[in-house]
Structures are given as C-alpha cells and as structure tokens.
Amino acid sequence: MTTTESETTADRFGLTNAKRSLGLAGLARKTTPAAGTALTLDAVPSPDIAAKTASGSLDDDERRDWDLCQQAARIHHESFWLAGKALDAIAHRHLYRAEYDTFEAVLEDWDISLADSSRMRRGWRLAERLLKDVPKLSRSHVEALLPVVERYDVEAAVTLYGLLRESLPKVTARAITDIVRSLPGPDGASAPAAEIREQAELVLTQRDDDSGDTAKESAADVELRKAVDQRARQLANDLKRSRIPRRELTNTLAEAFADPDDPTVYKALVRWMKAHNR
Numbered sequence: 001m002t003t004t005e006s007e008t009t010a011d012r013f014g015l016t017n018a019k020r021s022l023g024l025a026g027l028a029r030k031t032t033p034a035a036g037t038a039l040t041l042d043a044v045p046s047p048d049i050a051a052k053t054a055s056g057s058l059d060d061d062e063r064r065d066w067d068l069c070q071q072a073a074r075i076h077h078e079s080f081w082l083a084g085k086a087l088d089a090i091a092h093r094h095l096y097r098a099e100y101d102t103f104e105a106v107l108e109d110w111d112i113s114l115a116d117s118s119r120m121r122r123g124w125r126l127a128e129r130l131l132k133d134v135p136k137l138s139r140s141h142v143e144a145l146l147p148v149v150e151r152y153d154v155e156a157a158v159t160l161y162g163l164l165r166e167s168l169p170k171v172t173a174r175a176i177t178d179i180v181r182s183l184p185g186p187d188g189a190s191a192p193a194a195e196i197r198e199q200a201e202l203v204l205t206q207r208d209d210d211s212g213d214t215a216k217e218s219a220a221d222v223e224l225r226k227a228v229d230q231r232a233r234q235l236a237n238d239l240k241r242s243r244i245p246r247r248e249l250t251n252t253l254a255e256a257f258a259d260p261d262d263p264t265v266y267k268a269l270v271r272w273m274k275a276h277n278r
Helices: 023-029 060-093 103-109 114-130 139-151 154-167 173-182 192-208 219-238 246-258 264-275
Strands: none
Touching (some): 060 103, 060 114, 103 114, 139 173, 154 173, 173 192, 246 264
C-alpha cells in the first residue's frame, strides 16, 4: 500500500479529524476485526434504540447488531497488544521521523504514557501467540508471563501457560506469578520450552504435596521424593498426560493395593518387600 506525501502518521493509524490525536483510546477504537471490516465507534449499534422485545428470536437487523456488538466487545482483548505492536514498529523503524523529532514526542502527542507504551511493546509478541488459542486472553496473564519471556523465550511462556491451563482449576495472574517465582531458571541443558515444562511440572507436583514440613526430611527422604517425582513424570508421559500430582499417585497406588478383584499390585509389593528384606 502506497502513501501520499500529505498522508500523516495519524492518517495511517486512523487518528484523523483532530489537531491532537485521541491517544490510546483512539488506537483501540480503530482496530480491525478478523473479518476484515473496519470497526469504529460509529459502526457499533446504538444502545439508545428501543428494544423490540425482551424475549424471542432476533430479526435480521437485530442479528446484525448482535454480531457487531460481539465483535466490538471481543476486540478489547486484542486492541491493547495491537497498539503495542504498532508502537513497537514506529519506535524501532523510526516511522515518526517525518513529523516528530523523537518517539517520546509521539507518545506525548497521542496522550500515551511511557509506562503504557512499554507494557504494550513488551507484551505484544507473547499475546500474539496466545490469542490464537485463547481469544479472551487476560492482559494480566500476559504481564505475569513476561518474566518467562525475558528469562527463557516466548515459546517457553506459551508452553507454561498451556500447562497451567491444563493443570489448574482456574488460572489467575497471581497463580502464574507464584509458579514463575518458583522456577529455577534456564540451565541451557535443553530447549527452553521443554526445560520449562519439566521445571513447572515439578513445581506443580510439589505444590500438591500436603505431606507437611519438608525441612524435617532426611537425606534419604529427599532422594525418595525426587525419585517418586521422576517416576510420576514418566507415568504421565506413558499415559499422555501433562502431569500426575503426588496426591493422585498415592491414592491410585492405595486403590490398586487394596483392589479385592485384582491382587496384582499387592503381590508385586509382597515380592518387592521380600527381595529388599522389608
């Protein structure tokens, strides 16, 4: 797409008809939905139109308005990061240079704080990856995962988020932050995504362990716990599951041991105890 000399940066971003742009709100209002149709405030149906009825099916006009309203409401999950990608392009490529001396001058003119700009620019790459699978992606979730991007990489953060969505009853920014703080950090032994999966599974398994104060564990107890965690990860892989919490493993072993119809585990334990003089 070519641009004319008279076309300004504000024109290209849809921020026209004002001496001073509408800032972050203006950028958000000018986002483009997946369908490819420009969606602006003027295009969104008015709430002042009287409702035809409180129940029953929608007519053609109402169906169109319902679709547009859904489209507009869903855009807010993406618009913050869309603006971040745009600002990143402007800053890195100096696209402002024909009209502004500095990028900071752009932010001042568009009424966007440096802090907001930094948050949007730091998070858009991760949000772009996550939004493909999580259309209602929370901004706070992206920001809680940013330390993973900085320490590992984007793919590792995507892997961790997927694991947490599989493993936790409800993913919250606080839960993400707690897990991220518990990660030991990359050691370069394997690919970051594989490495963070292994680390996070271990953290999640330990969090599920309600056995009490581990500070009183002997060295043998610590080694046994590590061996159990390793075997539990192996079992999860064999069963094609993300992980098996230690509590579930303990309950399953107890059920198998006590199964009156299948003494396999009971007999195996008897053989093992005799062989090890237990």
